[in-house]
Amino acid sequence: MSKRVALSVLAGIVLASSAGSAPALAAEPIQPIEPAKIMSPGMVELGKKLFFDPRLSKSGFISCNSCHNLSMGGSDNLKTSIGHNWQQGPINAPTVLNSSLNVAQFWDGRALTLQDQAGGPIANPGEMASTHALAISVLQSIPAYVAEFKAVFGRETVTIAEVTQAIAAFEETLVTPNSRFDKWLKGDKGALTNAELEGYELFKDSGCTACHNGSAAGGNTFQKMGVVEPYQSTSPAEGRVAVTKEEADRFNFKVPTLRNVEMTYPYFHDGEAATLTQAVDTMGRIQLGRKFTEAENAKIVAFLKTLTGDQPDFKLPILPPSTDATPRPRPFD
Amino acid sequence: MSKRVALSVLAGIVLASSAGSAPALAAEPIQPIEPAKIMSPGMVELGKKLFFDPRLSKSGFISCNSCHNLSMGGSDNLKTSIGHNWQQGPINAPTVLNSSLNVAQFWDGRALTLQDQAGGPIANPGEMASTHALAISVLQSIPAYVAEFKAVFGRETVTIAEVTQAIAAFEETLVTPNSRFDKWLKGDKGALTNAELEGYELFKDSGCTACHNGSAAGGNTFQKMGVVEPYQSTSPAEGRVAVTKEEADRFNFKVPTLRNVEMTYPYFHDGEAATLTQAVDTMGRIQLGRKFTEAENAKIVAFLKTLTGDQPDFKLPILPPSTDATPRPRPFD
Missing domain, CATH: 1.10.760.10 (Cytochrome c-like domain)
Structure with missing residues (x-):
């Protein structure tokens, strides 16, 4: 047996083993955030x-x-x-x-x-x-x-x-594991309320996970802002066309992660959505052609708030002082 | 014996006891910073x-x-x-x-x-x-x-x-005990180098401790900026006269603490002294009528750098997010 084959078999065993301990994982479009491995x-x-x-x-x-x-x-x-x-x-x-x-x-x-x-x-x-x-x-x-x-x-x-x-x-190192949603993904069925779970089901059934998937619930593709109806914005940002020079990439933006989305307001590339309620409403309309009812919107928002994970946990760094040789800041010229 | 007398005797005992363990303390114009007592x-x-x-x-x-x-x-x-x-x-x-x-x-x-x-x-x-x-x-x-x-x-x-x-x-809670100077004050005679100690002696002998004394090495009096010769500044700050309306308080400023002074550049109320070397030179001239030699200045600066104590030591706080009801920031209007 070659080394490569042996490794594949080993990988297979590891995968089977983690699938066994949390069978729901593979089936969900959003995967848990894993803690950072600090190499250096x-x-x-x-x-x-x-x-x-x-x-x-x-x-x-x-x-x-x-x-x-x-x-x-x-x-x-x-x-x-x-x-x-x-x-x-x-x-x-x-x-x-x-x-x-x-x-x-x-x-x-x-x-x-x-x-x-x-x-x-x-x-x-x-x-x-x-x-x-x-x-x-x-x-x-x-x-x-x-x-x-x-x-x-x-x-x-x-x-x-x-x-x-x-x-x-x-x-x-700035990953945020251990959100309530990730606990649920890993098998703690009491980690979410019924309303939050209904919000997640609606989020999936409505097609939100077409873009907001993977461990970051986004961040892994570029998508057009305004699929069903155009997005009106005064922002000068053109999207991915600025990089690729392909007209097809106009208003294509990286899908933002929904991790910790309760903390990262306001929303969209132009920050025009002040609240999650607004953001969910706009996304439903312009990306999915769907007008969420107030109750549906509230459930999705409740689900989104379960994506807040462990926040940065370290001591405030103390910076070494400048010396006589350090170029001085020039704030006013 | 009345309660008041009894307390005075007790206080006397405590003072005598701490004087016994660190006899140098009482004699020095600068006293150690004590750790904060957190009551709440x-x-x-x-x-x-x-x-x-x-x-x-x-x-x-x-x-x-x-x-x-x-x-x-x-x-x-x-x-x-x-x-x-x-x-x-x-x-x-x-x-x-x-x-x-x-x-x-x-x-x-x-x-x-x-x-x-x-x-x-x-x-x-x-x-x-x-x-x-x-x-x-x-x-x-x-x-x-x-x-x-x-x-x-x-x-x-x-x-x-x-x-x-x-x-x-x-x-x-933001006090900074345990500077090398404080360790020396408390009896650790190896905490300072000879040059630093010579700097401290020069600092005292020159009269710097007339204003920079107490546990903060300053901060406890208002003094005129420019005792021996006027201080030239483009700053509009008038000093304590703005509070007392007494003309005698013009250009009187609170004496800044010298604790952690290596980190708190630039110096003076107008920030015009970029380095400790400049600050010591100016103070010598305008407050004491003394032109420090380069070697003297360097020794005083060496002493001043021993005043850096324990810096803030806590985790970066995580702030609770705003809600839909929170008034939004208005940076540009």
Whole structure:
């Protein structure tokens, strides 16, 4: 028996075994979130500091956590975000929670990986408004950071690739297992109320799971916003066409995850739906051609609120202070 | 023997006993920071959430922690702060760390207590730009907050007095014991290097401790900025005269604490001193009429860096989500 065959058999055994302990799992379109496996704790700790460090912005005021606030579902709970000099962003900040499960990053999927994504806002003039070179100068001037980068990456010289790799490593830990819905999926039949369960059945029967499926209940495909009737928006966002240049991709957006959706309001790429009730109503109409009754809507919303999992659970990071050599923030020029 | 006399005798015994275990303590102008005694943990936890909650601002973007960032020495490390709509603040944000040891709050001491202070920025149009009424509407619309206020204060109705009391209770926990200097004060003679100790001796001999004394090494008096020669500043801040209306108090500012001063750059009420070296040089010249040599300055700076104590040590708070009834943030109007 070759090694490959042996491994396949072993995999088969493992699968059979987990199917045996929770037979419902395979049949449901939404799968449980699994806890993060942390391969490099030092890199994660470094990435956490960087995620919270506003010195990656020109102003010294905006960090990754400003718009992906881990106290608030990994989002800023604003329609569109606030950038350098209070610029109004063009799009709703997607949650960073469970973002490692996304097929790609940003609403239009223009970054394939979390690492690719992390470099974007730092150098975006409308967001953190720094440059990669300036961000590196700041970090390189702080001995405690240099030592930490060296411990993790083995080199004295900090690079933007290391910065974004560390941030991505931290972000990969931001999964949210143990929601009530996942407990139900794993066999705890008392984890959901009848209304929540009815909401889930309606969610499936209405076709919501055509897009909102997988462990993130979304995040794994691009879909047109406005299938049955056009979506009216003043947002300039064009969707995936901006990446592919294919006209067929106009208004195609990455399907957002519904994990922790109670915390990630407002909804849609333009943030125009302030509440889950509005979001469910709009989705029903424009994506499925279905007008949910008030009672149906309430049941689906009740189900959606069972998708809130374990929130980030770590100590507030303490950042190493700047030194005399550190380039100073320039918030007002 | 009356009860009062008996207590005095007892107090005498306690004092004698602590003097016996660390004889140097009484003789030094700077005293150790003692750990916080938490009397009401529920109130502290509630105050921590409020401190991190940007929904206390009109924009939904600025929290207490934005300008008193507990990852960065309880300050924003900016010359002057950024307020609503990116307004440039008139003054350097003082650290919230050890602020419970201050004689009063704000640079001009216009708030006598932490509770009085906490209400100011929420309603200041140049800072968080909300109103107390709006902040209360937000909190009152969030059942998890209402339940927490009820558990702490015993009432269904949230008031601004409770909000500020809870924030103050949290801030009172933000003391920073166990600095290397405090270890030295308490008898660990190896806690400081010779250069640091020489810096401390020079700090005392030069007269710095005339103002920077007590457990916070400052914070306990108002003093004129520019005793020996006038301090040149473009800052509009007038100092304590704004509160007392006494011309003698012009340019009198609260002496800032030197605790964690390595982390609370830039320095002075106008943030004009970017580094400790600059701050020590300016203070020597304008307050003491003394030009420190480069070597002297370096020793004092070395001493100052021993004042960094235990930084805030708690989990990032998770905020309860808004509900359909919660007034929405208005960042752009």
